[in-house]
Amino acid sequence: MARRKLAAGNWKMNGTRAALAEAEALAAACPAPGCDVLLCPPATLIAAMAERLRGGPVRVGGQDCHPAPSGAHTGDIAAEMLADAGAVAVIVGHSERRADHGETDALVRAKAEAAWRAGLTAIICVGETEAQRDAGKALEVVGAQLDGSVPDGPTPERLVIAYEPVWAIGSGRTPTLEDIAQVHEFMRARLAARFGDALADGVRLLYGGSVKPGNAAQIFGVPNVDGGLVGGASLKAADFAPIVEAAS
């Protein structure tokens, strides 16, 4: 099956309203991209960004959501609220949330279910630490995260997996292309074993971790890599536009 690539930007805890100009510059730089383009700004910017980008090629997503649709959860945001603000997708299980907030696979799964309940695509992040890779456990770790974090009942439209080795995030280091290929092939096979070939063939598997304009084309050319989840290089249109181009 031909999968349309996805270039997704994760702004993390960066950006105030002044940064909306970068989102508009990105949309202007990629008027008709040959891939899907998503920006996930801080929650404070979602509504304004969605409004400014409405009708254009760049969609907007959240970086996290709570499993519940509403309630006494101070500081949290429901998937329904993200959708109401104009988001079409949400990242769940990013390694920074797994590390900073102790998020377990079970919680990530519940968040992905919440995303689907609200009509959002869930971008579920998995990836090993450096110690786990050095111990030869990368596939074991990623397999267990996939098993525990992906809910039953996925569709190719509402599920995206992002393989993000923890040690590659923000470090300027990336796995070899062979290692990326191995993990992505493994993930597709793991999804096929649980959900069948049709689902596994349709789901987009992103690579994330120090994707830059200079390495994006090579990484996106690896078999089973259907685009990227990009942190630092998504903050500026001048950096992210060539990455979108590489995915197109």
Ligand code: PEP
């Ligand atoms: C990320 O935060 O998902 C990420 C991949 O960050 P960076 O591109 O900065 O490594």
